[in-house]
Amino acid sequence: MKNRIALLLLLAASFVSELYAQDLASLKTEAKKTYEASANLNFDAIFEHTYPKVFDIVPKEQMKEMFDQMMANENFSIKLIPVAPNFKFGEIKKIDNKFFCVVEHDNAMTMKFNKPMENAENLTETFKTSMKADDVTYDKATNTFSIKMRSTMIAVADELTKNKWKFLNNDKSGQLFSMIFNEKTKTELGF
Template identity: 85%
Template sequence: MKNRLFLLLVLIASFASNIHAQDLTSLKTEAQKTYEASANLNFDAIFEHTYPKVFEIVSKEQMKEMFDQMMANDQFTIKLIPVAPNFKFGNIKKIENKLFCVVEHDNAMTMKFNTPMEGAEDLIATFKASMKADEVTYDKASNTFSIKMRSTMIAIADEQTKNKWKFLNNDKSGQLFNMLFNEKIKTELGL
């Protein structure tokens, strides 16, 4: 009897470990796809990997328009630079029947201004503070800032996503996250 009980416990533990490994494996795969879609500004793929409740707040068309305006306007043009993301995955946590994981990754971009910059040093400090950028440099000849930073996205698998991993970029203020999830979830994720 003890041997059967022991064998049953080992099988249950093995099954649970296998489920966690599958979740982490699929999470890593989906995080890579999401990063590549963002770095290449592939809107269809970005929207496919975005947590669907986001589109209850802002439509896909509005989001694409915001991206377009943010990436190129009268003042500057932003280009995302694909880099090795060097993902760091937090623990997968089940909170309120949803799976969450905080995923950090490297990000890089250039911001080329259309008119010559005055006070580039002040802007370097501003970018470092507002974007929490690790490295900001300015090339006067091309009137371009290069920005490297760690970014955070929240992976979510729940009923809304049919238990597939979808992502939400965690802006530094956390406004979008706060619109979708409660304080308990935010606290448990350490945000």
């Protein structure tokens, strides 16, 4: 009898381990797709991978307009540079019937200003602080900043997403996250 119980426990542990591995595998696949969509500015794919509650706050069309305005305007243009994302996946946590995972990855971009910069050193420090960028350099000849940083996405799988992983970019202030999820979730994820 003890052998049967031990065997059942071993099988149950293997099953749970296998479920976790499959879930982590799907998370890795979806994170890669999300990163590639963002790096290529494929709005349809970005929106497909975005946690749906984001669109309750900012409708898709308005978000697309904001992206377009942010990427190119009268002052500067931004170009995202695809890099190896070097994903780091946190622990998958179940909080209030939702699954979460904090996903860190590398990001890179250039920001070209239309007018010559007079205070490039100050702006370099501002980018480092506000974007928490690891590496910011300025090329005076092209009037362009190169910015490299670690970014954070929060992966969410719940009833709303039909238990498929969707993502929310964690802005440095955490405002968007706080508008969608409660304080308990924020605390348990370490924000």
